[in-house]
Structures are given as structure tokens and as C-alpha cells.
Amino acid sequence: MNKYDPKQIEPKWQAIWEESNIYKADLESKKEKFFGFGMFNYPSGAGIHVGHVRNYTIPDVITRFKRQQGFATYQPVGWDSFGLPAENYAIKTGVSPQESTQKAIEKYQQQYRAMGWGVDWTKEIDTTDPNYYRWTQWIFAKLFENGFAYQKESAQWWCDKCKTVLADEQVINGKCWRHEGADDPLVSKRNLKQWFFKITDYADAILEATDGLNWTSSVKASQKSWIGKSVGAEVVFAVDGNDKNIEVFTTRPDTLFGATFLVLAPEHELVKNITTKDQEDTVEDYVVKSVIKTEVERQEAKYKTGVFTGSYAINPLNNEKIPIWIADYVLTGYGTGAIMAVPAHDERDYEFAKKYNLPIVEVISGGDTSKQAYMGSGKLINSAEFDSLDSKQAIEKITKWLEDRKIGKQKTNYKMRDWLISRQRYWGAPIPIIHCEDDGAVLVPESDLPVLLPEIEEYKPTGGNVSVLAGVEDWVNVACPKCGKMSKRETDTMDGYVCSSWYFLRYLNPHDDNQAWSPEVAKKWFPVDFYNGGAHATAHLLYARFFMRFFHQLGLVDTPEPFGKMVYNGLIRAADGSAFSKTLGNGMDPLEVIESGYGADALRLYEMFAAPVEQDVLWDIKGVPAMHRFLGRVWTFVQEYLSTKKGETESIDGLKVLQTTHKTIKKVTQDIESDKYNTAIAACMEALNTYNKYILDFGIQQSPEWKFAVESLLQILAPFAPHITEELWQQLGNTSSIHVDTWPKYDPQMIKDDVVTIVIQVNGKLRGEFVIETGASQESLEKKAIELNNQNNYTKDLEIIKTIVVPNRLVNFVVKQAG
RNA sequence: GCGCGGGUGGUGGAACUGGUAUACACGACAGACUUAAAAUCUGUUGCUCAUAGGGCUUGCGGGUUCGAGUCCCGCCCCGCGCACCA
16 A cells, blocks of 8 residues: 555554453443543534544543543544434424434434544443433432422513523523524523422532633633622512612622612512502503513513612611612513612612612712712712721621621622422433322332323424423323322423433443443542533533532532543534534535545644634635645655665664654643644644655655654654554554553654754844854853854944843844834 | 733734744645646745845834833724623
8 A cells, every 4th residue: 555545554554453342331440531522412413524523533532532642532423312403303204203313313424433542432322222311310310319409389481483491591582592593583582390400509519610721711701601609688678658678689798878779570579569559550560571571572672670678678777768669671580580770880780870860879989970870999989987998898887787786697609509400301301200189299119210202193292381391191191109199290391401411421331231431430539530622601600519529528429520620621612603503514524524535634633733622613615625635745744764675774863753753742741731732743744844855955864863763753743643554553563452542652852953043133124143062051142143243244333331141042132222 | 880811914823931923733835746637745825115235013102121922001993791780
């Protein structure tokens, strides 16, 4: 074989690797472990596109690197296969989700194999496999037994296209995350009895741990902003002439003297109670209008609106009567659904006060409240005994003052709510609950798990408040596990996020029928060493962290965090900057690139070379042939080596070869360790360019120096281009794989250059240069520079006031500026 | 508005703790090979004035320094995330 032909070598090695099980993880290994992978994929009918290639090549590179370094590595593979697309497809075509999912997975398997990703196929998982979701149901049971799963009737987002409720975080700009298009409807709210997981119990623990994570900073930032912690105080306001109290939440107790009115959300339970007779009609009218408006319309409103209730509250600090209003800019779901309005120091209250002519009282100095609200901190004024304190002290003192009188207390609020997990859809894991008239919600006993999803004929959702499963009578009707009375199964299924919040643990025991995972194995393999994804995946990561903490509390895992290192990788976008999407159909199939003759290695290399990992890349097919050419040069280089005779290289030349090689190994090793794949590849290219120049200069022979150069180049390139390097490795006469235990070591002694170029500057401007032995003394540098200055007159007869000498770098003459 | 990231040649991008800006690659141009083309190989390639040789250049304006893409201050622009969260 004389020409580089990926079509020949890639399938060949893929078959050999699979047969020889080189990527099969030995979970019992005594070696140091490395567990690395990208977020598992949802297998859609379209297959993966070149954007996905980046997501899985990154962990493949790092895991291969570690495998070569001698780690026990595990790069798992699995499918996040429950979800609406398969169900919607079933509704349209009648093909069951079971069948279409299976087909999609087969296509993905083919693509993954063709890319040469070194995953362990013997431990493949699929969330729709009853042997998998049995354990999803088991986790539900654990949560239920420990009080972390509960049912509650509440108003929830409803997507009219999906015919199901959605979690808050699945609503994007007022639309369903699956239906974000211009023609798609806004979500609305429906009152339903739903299942929730109590993630809020862990809000603080998750938040606290976030800063310490070795994760991409933007991902950490969005974790924190979703939790949305704010510390403040709850303050009780008495209603004037009424025995009711109104509680408000504020982060600025220091501004309490500036509270000139209260505002309740229109849905607030006390609205009816405190509205006076003469305001009844106005208030009623406003409430009705607000409720009809969708939440989205309310949030998009340009101007604040509201009405006076007719009642007054007493500001507990100064006993002033302040009016109580209702307005829809106050949200019912956050805090207490009521606020104290401090127009002088809050933009929103300021706008409202201006509009309705409510008093604005400045209590914090530092701004100009005649022009705008001053939101900063400062010294208190108009605040009686608290005057002249600064905001920070005042917050403490006023909170204490309220606490002493039992009319307020310190309080922390979170934007994060409990996790709504029920879905009124078919294609999900059934919730293992039986509703009994006498015993209420009863868990399906563990011995009866899994609760199998029954096969059905008609997938179309009822459109009502229950899933199609409600119509499967012989499935729904079942005896109560407690009392035996005929009862009904829960017909909602679980949100797909439930399945994807623990899959990383199942990777360890995919075939175990007795447990979800083995705590002993998990102890060795967790946390995950490298995790990545092409999205911030805020919800997924929060849920996974919640589950892990819960398992940790039960003693089922050893670490409270699932992912040690997490990297957000940028997206591959279409040439016009738009994201690849199934609807646009603008994503290229990697198989197309491979079949065109460039090969998977070139595609992998291109995507790793194009930009730093965290940055977006515009897809440019021209980059692939460029990498193919480079690999062709590597091929030729090795052929050239093989075609020469055994011999010796002159020691002075051999040293050059060695130095280049050691330097390159060092650079590539360090770059891969710090996720700088683009410069690692550039270093390989540079090395090859240098070797080719050496060949022109002094030739190549099968000497120890050139052998080391050729072998090392293949070894350091192997994580990026596994097929060609394996092929050439074998051509060099090796019988075992290049991918196991082969990472070359560099000798620090060999990376030092003998000579170094020193730059001569005048006032920092480049004037000349000379070459001198590495490590030459400052005196000799200066002497040489002065000598050259005398010859070339860099300083133009100006007076030298100072000479800066930086060893191994430069000599800078500082001169008096002329004129 | 808040948070996170960014702005460097025609293009994607390099640059260690401040020390030769533009590595590597694409594209372009020229040459070799060829009847010719493709492929391959070699060379040139930031802009600019030009005679040796200068001048200018990392979004803009200042500052610190012998020396700034890198540090400090003030802006502008782009991407992503969050957003009436009190």
C-alpha cells in the first residue's frame, strides 16, 4: 500500500479494534482510572451531523491520550432515547416509538463507529430499555420514600402542541423548548395535579459547591443564575383597620423608611380581603384582566399598570400609613407575592410611583432621586435612629430590630422551584405509582418493577389532562399493592431529564439486574474526569447534581458531585452563522465527508484544529481536504523512512532531530492536558515541516534518532487521527496497538536549544539581532550588543542613559530622545 | 439592565509569569514536474513609503513601563446566558 487511502484503512482498523476489545473498560482495573465522555445523544431519525462530531471527538481525544499514558480508561456510549420527536413521528406515521428509536440508534451506531470513537460498546445503554428505566423508576421510589417526590395541584406551563405540561426551564421566551418557531403558540397555564421532585432542598448546597468546580466559567455562571439565591428579609406590614398582615420579601431592609406603598400580585390571596367597597369594581376588573393575560404578555408589557385597593398598611418603622396597590409587575410565584415599594431606590417602583403620583422618599444618599432611582448603597438619611449608618450596617441593624419585635426575619429566596417531572405523554418512563381510593398514592413494589410501557396502537394524545395511557384499560386497572382494592395506575410518564440525570452511574453496571449501579465500582470511577457538551445544559447539570447529592446522602455514592471537570465546547455552525438544525436540514452527515474520500481522521483533525474548544466554529468543508493533505504528508514521511536503509545519522544532525522531537512531545502533551487541541495539532504540523527540512538538509535513514522521531509523531497524533497512525504504526513493525500505553516521554535536557537569538532594541524598538549560546551572561550580551551598535549605529549618536539586558531575549538601549 | 466570553492579516486562528506580534492552516501569487490539467513539491505573502533602509499595525481614547495584544482607567462593538425575581 503506497498511497494514503482512508477508505481502505479506516474500516479495517475499526473492525480490528472491536474484535480485540481495546476500548473495553476494565472497571476492576488496579490502574489509575480515567472516565471521560460527552453528554449522551438523543437518537433522532436524521442521525448525527458534523456539529455532533466535535462533541464526541473532544472526549475521544482526551480519553485516548490518557489510555496511551497508561490509565484504565472508560469512554462509555449510550442513548437518551425517550422523548417527543419519536412519539410525534408515531402519531404521524403509526410507526411505534420503540421501532423508530431502534432504527435511529442503529444509524447512530454506524456513524459513531465510522468516526473511530473509542467507546466501549459492550456497556452501551439506552434509557428506553426496560432494564434501564426499571432503575429510573427505582430512583423515583427512593425519592418518594425519602419525601423528595410529591404531588401538588398547581398552575403549570402547558404546550398546546406537545399536549403536556412543561417545567419552567423548558419554557423559552414564552414558548415551548420544542416549539420555538415563529408560528408556534405561546405556552399557557393549566391547573393540574402534578409530580414534583424537591430539588429546592439542595439549592443552597448545589450553589455553594459551584464555585469550586473545575467547569467552564459560563456554565458555572448559569448554574448560579438559575438557582437565583438572594438574601434579604421578610417584613410584616399590618393592614390599617383590618386584622390581616401582609408579608413582603426585600433584599434591601436598609430602605424600609423609603417604603411609600405596598404592591400585591393580582393573584395574592388577600386582595379580595383588603379591597374597599368603592375600589371593588376597579380591582376586580384589573384582576380578571391580569389573569387572562398570559404570563408572557405580562412580562412583555412595556408600561407598568396597577390599581389602588383602597386600603392602607402601616410601615412598621415609622408607623406611616402607606397605600396598598395591586400590579401585575409583582409576580405571584416569587417571594411572598407582595413587595414593599421603595421608589427612590428601585427602578421598577420608581416608574410605578411616577406614573401614579405616589410619594418618593430618599433614604439612601448617593444619587439624585429627582431624576432616577438610586439603586446603590450609601449612608442612610430620613431614617430616624438609623440615619448615617451605611447600607450594610443598616441591613443588619434593621433586620435585628424587626426580629426583636417579631415583625420580620432574615430570609433567603431562590428563583429555582421544585422540579416538575410529570408529562402527559406516552414515550417516557412510567411513574411507578398506583392511586388507591383508600391508601392514596402507593409505590409499585420493587419486585414489580419495571412498570412496562404498554404497546399501543393509537398514539395521538387525548388533549385533555391525561396521557394516552389512561385509555389502556388492562394496564391502568390494577390492584392496590397495600389493600388489594382495584385501583388505577398513574398515567403520567417522567420528564426525559429524569432519565438523563443518572445515566452516568448506569454506565458502570449496564447489565446488572440486581442494582442500579455498584457503590464500590462507583467509588473508584466517580467523579467523572472529563465531561463536555455543546450547550450550557443548565437544567441537565442541575438535575444531575441534585440526584448525585441525593444518592450521596443515601450512601450510594462517595462523591456529592458527578462531574469533576466539565467543558463547554463551542458549536459548529453553518457557514452563515446559523446553528445546525434538523428543521433546516443544514447539517452535513459525517458519513458523507468520510465517503468522499477524506476520511474520519481528516474530519476529526479539522474540527479539533479549527478553533479553541470553547469557541464556535463556522463549518468550512475546505478545512477537511487541508487536513487530509497533512495526513498524506505524514504517510509519505513514514514511507520515506521505511524505504531507507538502516544506518546512522551524523551526531550533530541526529541531535537536531532529537531536539525537535522532544520539544514537540512536550508541547503536545501540555496542550492536550490543557484542552488546547488546536495548538497541539499545529505543533505536530510544525514538527513534520521541520523534519522535511532536515531531510532536504541531511537526509533520513533508519537510525535511532529518526526512529524516535517517526514513532513519536505517530504516537502524539494518534488521539486525533487514530486510524492512519495505527496503520503506520503497524507498518513500522509493531504488533500491538498504538492506542494503548504508548505515550512518549520527553527529556527536559533535550529541549534546550544550544543557541538563542537575542534582539537589540532602542527604546523598545527592534533594531537588530544576533545569535549567541543559550545562557550567555548579561555582560557578554551587552558587550556583543555594544559591538554591533558601534558597527550599525542603532542609537544614532544619541546618549545611552540605560541598558536593559534580559537573558536569552534582548538588549534594550534606552536613549535620550532627540528634540 | 445583570452575568460570562470575545474583538489580532484577505480568512480560521498563534503568542509562556509584560520581552522578536501575526506560529500553524486556508486562500492568493510565482516556480518545478507535465503535451496539458489534477495531484505533489519549492518559494513569496500584515499594511505602507521606498535606494540602502524607514514608518505604521492587535476595536477606540488615555495611563503605567526601558518595553504593552498582554497590566490599569474610560469607552465602542459582537456572541451567549439570565432577565419586572423585589
